[in-house]
Amino acid sequence: MDTKLPPVFAALGDDTRWSILVRIGGEPASASELARELPVSRQAIVKHLEVLREVGLVRTRRDGRSVVHEADSTRLDEVGRDLLGIAAAWDRRLEGIRAIAESQD
Template sequence: MSTLVDDDLWSAVGDPTRRRMIDLLLADGDGTATSLSERLPVTRQAVAKHLAVLDRVGLVHASTAGRERRYRVDDEQLARAVRQLNAVGSAWDSRMDRIKRIAESIQRTNDENTRRTDEKNE
């Protein structure tokens, strides 16, 4: 598993409308710009632009059916995105644990210094 994060991929899924589109495509199996625009608060043209971004990073793929382009989520690319998110989450969990230990150590030192000062003043 690669620990490198694909910035283009995360830029693409960073948009809430695109995430909602992925959810709809996963739920329905596939969809068109028209069918997605009927369920989203954006125009068909905006949906088409969002789909182009998702297609460029490989999260969706289009096939032509008559005059329509039907989009499907690429399961492998989505799984790759999930792995990356998990790796980033684990790295941040480790960082936060380290910050917590440092903060607790500082707090213990401050508490000990306060206790010593109080004992001297008694």
């Protein structure tokens, strides 16, 4: 069984990247705008955005002289479905354990 954390979940595991994704999920923003709002340098924001872009969670586009970053809702939906599948599997396992425990009473 492969227990290595998929890259998308590793990317989401960082608090700063999570904050960036939540922020741009509401409204696209440039790295400069994000750096003004978060307690992180612009250079660090750019690196975090690159990680999010590499796993497909962020799209980048030019808007005049600015580079704007936005959440990729299609990829986020995929990740959400993956998480729901994991939760459903755990629910089935827990239900099985409960059934065994109750049958032993």
